[in-house]
Amino acid sequence: MEFSEVVRRRRMIRHYTDEPLDPEVVERVLANALRAPSAGFSQGWAFLVLTDPVDRARFWPFVPTRVEQTPTMQDAPLVVVPLANRSAYLERYAEPDKGWEDRAEARWPAPYWFIDTGMASLLMLLTAVDEGLGACFFGIMPEHLPLFRSEFGIPDEYAPIGAITVGHRAPDAPPQSAAVDARRRAADDVIHRGHWGSGR
Numbered sequence: 001m002e003f004s005e006v007v008r009r010r011r012m013i014r015h016y017t018d019e020p021l022d023p024e025v026v027e028r029v030l031a032n033a034l035r036a037p038s039a040g041f042s043q044g045w046a047f048l049v050l051t052d053p054v055d056r057a058r059f060w061p062f063v064p065t066r067v068e069q070t071p072t073m074q075d076a077p078l079v080v081v082p083l084a085n086r087s088a089y090l091e092r093y094a095e096p097d098k099g100w101e102d103r104a105e106a107r108w109p110a111p112y113w114f115i116d117t118g119m120a121s122l123l124m125l126l127t128a129v130d131e132g133l134g135a136c137f138f139g140i141m142p143e144h145l146p147l148f149r150s151e152f153g154i155p156d157e158y159a160p161i162g163a164i165t166v167g168h169r170a171p172d173a174p175p176q177s178a179a180v181d182a183r184r185r186a187a188d189d190v191i192h193r194g195h196w197g198s199g200r
């Protein structure tokens with residue numbers, strides 16, 4: 001598929017069939033995540049990958065809103081929880097070529113550990129589209145994180161940034177909500193060429 005077509009077709013899919021994924025497709029989704037850029041090539045990310053139905057069933061109680069609102073999300077044969085590791089960045093930037101030996105978090109007005117893990121997440125979403133599949137990124141609410149962490153043995157230094165489902169779109173999945181198109185911000189509202197507010 002043309003890259004611009006992949007970008008244009010990408011939308012969050014919240015309804016899946018239970019048709020399994022080719023294991024090679026799963027590997028391509030994951031391999032592409034690892035091609036994401038990262039600050040200082042820190043690669044301070046990790047990915048909890050759930051494909052076994054028993055493991056997937058252990059995940060869904062931590063996102064009750066999704067289960068309630070879009071129960072067929074639970075049919076998705078792949079769930080990935082991208083995790084961001086702040087300390088990997090503080091340590092990487094304390095190395096001699098960066099020199100931030102104080103490891104001060106104030107040096108990071110935009111925490112790159114979240115940005116980079118988000119970039120890896122977008123690559124997984126786009127890979128799913130390229131494979132003719134659907135995918136959705138969604139949040140895990142803070143009140144569920146402690147038990148989620150202990151259920152899956154997530155180390156303290158890794159922060160889940162959300163979760164991603166990948167699977168075959170349900171044939172009766174509703175079309176993109178008209179509200180999304182209606183609310184998509186116009187280029188002139190958000191692109192500032194040469195000076196803020198200058199318009200075109």
Ligand SMILES: Cc1cc2nc3c(=O)[nH]c(=O)nc-3n(C[C@H](O)[C@H](O)[C@H](O)COP(=O)(O)O)c2cc1C
Nearest residue numbers: 010011012013014066136137138139140162176180
């Ligand atoms: C960081 C992030 C968090 C999101 N969290 C949720 C979520 O918790 N539940 C959900 O259904 N969708 C979630 N979404 C999907 C957005 O609602 C969706 O991207 C937006 O409405 C635009 O629609 P589209 O991606 O289908 O074009 C999230 C997206 C991002 C990027």
